[in-house]
Structures are given as C-alpha cells and as structure tokens.
Amino acid sequence: MPDAEALIxxxxxxxxxxxxxxxxxxxxxxxxxxxxxxxxxxxQLAGLHRKEDRMxxxxxxxxxxxxxxxxxxxxxxxxxxxxxSLFLSGVCILTAVVILYRxxxxxxxxxxxxxxxxxxxxxxxxxxxxxxxxILLAVLTASDVITFxxxxxxxxxxxxxxxxxxxxxxxxxxxxxxxxTGLRLPWTVRDEETxxxxxxxxxxxxxxxxxxxxxxxxxxxxxEEISLIAMLLWIGIPGGISYxxxxxxxxxxxxxxxxxxxxxx
Numbered sequence: 001m002p003d004a005e006a007l008i009x010x011x012x013x014x015x016x017x018x019x020x021x022x023x024x025x026x027x028x029x030x031x032x033x034x035x036x037x038x039x040x041x042x043x044q045l046a047g048l049h050r051k052e053d054r055m056x057x058x059x060x061x062x063x064x065x066x067x068x069x070x071x072x073x074x075x076x077x078x079x080x081x082x083x084x085s086l087f088l089s090g091v092c093i094l095t096a097v098v099i100l101y102r103x104x105x106x107x108x109x110x111x112x113x114x115x116x117x118x119x120x121x122x123x124x125x126x127x128x129x130x131x132x133x134x135i136l137l138a139v140l141t142a143s144d145v146i147t148f149x150x151x152x153x154x155x156x157x158x159x160x161x162x163x164x165x166x167x168x169x170x171x172x173x174x175x176x177x178x179x180x181t182g183l184r185l186p187w188t189v190r191d192e193e194t195x196x197x198x199x200x201x202x203x204x205x206x207x208x209x210x211x212x213x214x215x216x217x218x219x220x221x222x223x224e225e226i227s228l229i230a231m232l233l234w235i236g237i238p239g240g241i242s243y244x245x246x247x248x249x250x251x252x253x254x255x256x257x258x259x260x261x262x263x264x265x
Contacts, residue, residue, distance in 0.1 A: 007038070054106060061103045068096040082142040090135030097128050108178040119174045123181055126167055130160070158217040161227065162210040165234060169206020172199040185239050187246040194249070198242035202234075209234055 011018045072092035079085035100107065101124045104117060137156075140146045148156070175182045177192040183202060188195045213230040217223050 058103070058106050061099060061107060065096045065099055068092045068099075072096075083139050086135060086138045086142055090131070090139070093131060094128065094135070097124065097131060100124060101128070108176065108181075117176075119171055120176070120178070120181055123171050123175070130164065134160070154217070154223050157227075158214060158223065161230075162214050165206045165210040165213070165230075169203050169210070172206070173203040175199055183235070183238060183242075185242070187243050188239075191246055191249070194242050194246040197245055198238045201238035201241055205234065205237055 007018050007021060010016075011021055014021075069092070072089040075092065076085050076089045079088065101121065104120050104124065108117075108120065137146075141148065172182070177195045182188070182195070183198050185198070188198045209230060213226065216226045216230075220226060
C-alpha cells in the first residue's frame with residue numbers, strides 16, 4: 001500500500017486521478033477518509049520500522065557486551081602473567097558495563113521518563129564500583145604492591161558480599177521488569193508478576209540474612225561453607241517461592257482454559 005504522497009506523485013506522472021488508480025470512483029469525502037486511513041497506516045508502519053531499528057541496535061549492543069565478556073574470559077586463560085591478565089580482563093568487563101549503562105533505555109523497556117530507570121542506573125553504577133574495587137585489589141595483590149593475610153582477605157570478602165546483599169535488598173523491590181538487571185531466573189523473566197514477587201521477597205530477606213552472614217563468619221572459621229549456605233538461601237528462598245507462584249499461575253491458567261473449552265464443547 002503506497003502512502004498518500006506516493007499516490008499523488010503517481011497520479012501526476014500518469015495524469016490519472018488518484019481514485020482511478022485505486023480502482024474506483026470515489027467522492028471527495030471518501031477521498032479524505034482514504035487519505036486519513038493511509039496516513040494512519042503509514043504511522044503504524046513507521047512505528048514498526050522504529051521498533052525494528054531499536055531491536056537491531058539492541059542486538060548489536062548485546063553482541064558487543066557478550067563479545068567483551070568472552071574476551072575477558074579468554075584473556076584470563078591465555079595470559080600467564082596474573083597482574084596483566086587481571087588488568088586486561090577487568091578492562092573488558094568494565095567496558096561491557098559502561099556500554100550497558102549508556103544503553104539502559106535501549107536494552108530495556110523502561111523509557112527515559114520512567115523514574116525506575118534511575119534505579120537501573122544506580123544499580124549499574126554500584127556494580128561498576130564493586131568491579132573496579134575487586135579488579136584493583138586483585139591487580140595490586142598479584143603485583144605484590146599490597147599484601148593481605150588470609151584472615152584479612154576473608155573479612156574483606158565477607159564485607160563485600162554483605163554490602164552487595166544489603167544494596168540488592170534496598171533496590172530489588174524498585175527494579176522494573178527487565179531481563180538485564182535483577183534476579184534473572186527462567187521463570188522470573190517470563191512473567192512480570194512473578195518477577196515482582198521474587199524481588200519483594202529478596203528485599204525483605206537481604207538485610208537480616210546479610211547481618212546473620214556477617215555474625216556467623218566472624219564467629220566461625222568455616223567461612224567458605226557459611227558463604228555457600230548464605231548464597232543458597234539468598235537466591236534459593238525468593239527463587240523457590242516465586243517458582244511455586246509461577247507454576248501455580250501457569251497451571252491454573254491452563255486448567256481454566258481446559259474447563260472453558262470443555263464447557264464450550
């Protein structure tokens with residue numbers, strides 16, 4: 001279906017009325033209605049083209065982020081010198097995070113007018129700070145610029161994990177439904193209601209679990225086991241409850257559809 005401008009151009013070129021090009025004799029009022037309809041269709045097509053362009057651009061950004069992530073893994077394995085390997089891998093990861101930050105609106109369904117975009121930005125900045133701190137300390141330690149005792153390393157790890165848990169608990173209830181930032185489980189990314197439930201639970205659970213994790217780590221010498229249990233509880237509780245909710249919701253919907261089709265028959 002050509003747009004109104006193209007139809008007018010064809011009619012002028014062929015010296016044929018637009019109504020004849022369309023195969024019918026129409027009144028002036030009908031022609032106005034047709035012009036409005038063509039304009040509406042053109043607007044819809046333009047919207048589809050814009051959406052396709054955004055999807056293409058988002059795909060390119062995702063591909064670049066994935067490439068940098070794989071490059072970081074390759075460099076960490078290929079380069080034998082630990083400090084250089086950590087530095088180059090860190091540069092790749094940080095570059096990927098910067099690309100994510102600059103394209104949050106493109107990669108998510110959140111518009112720039114939505115206040116929830118600020119939550120995504122704050123979360124990305126926090127992740128970046130944690131990455132920079134971890135990479136910097138790893139490089140300095142590998143270069144023997146600074147040295148930590150085993151106990152100090154464990155305490156730093158506990159402090160860092162606890163900070164991540166507390167921060168996640170603060171922002172989780174405010175995170176919008178997106179596949180890029182948050183508790184990205186197969187069932188949470190498929191349903192917004194399940195996503196919101198999982199993150200509300202995560203918000204309630206994070207602070208008390210983080211405090212319990214710190215207390216247990218300071219009073220016990222089995223930090224690795226305690227850290228593993230804390231992570232399993234932190235992810236497992238909201239993940240398990242949200243999965244049960246999602247399963248009941250999906251199977252309940254299937255049951256309703258089955259009963260409706262049976263009654264229709």
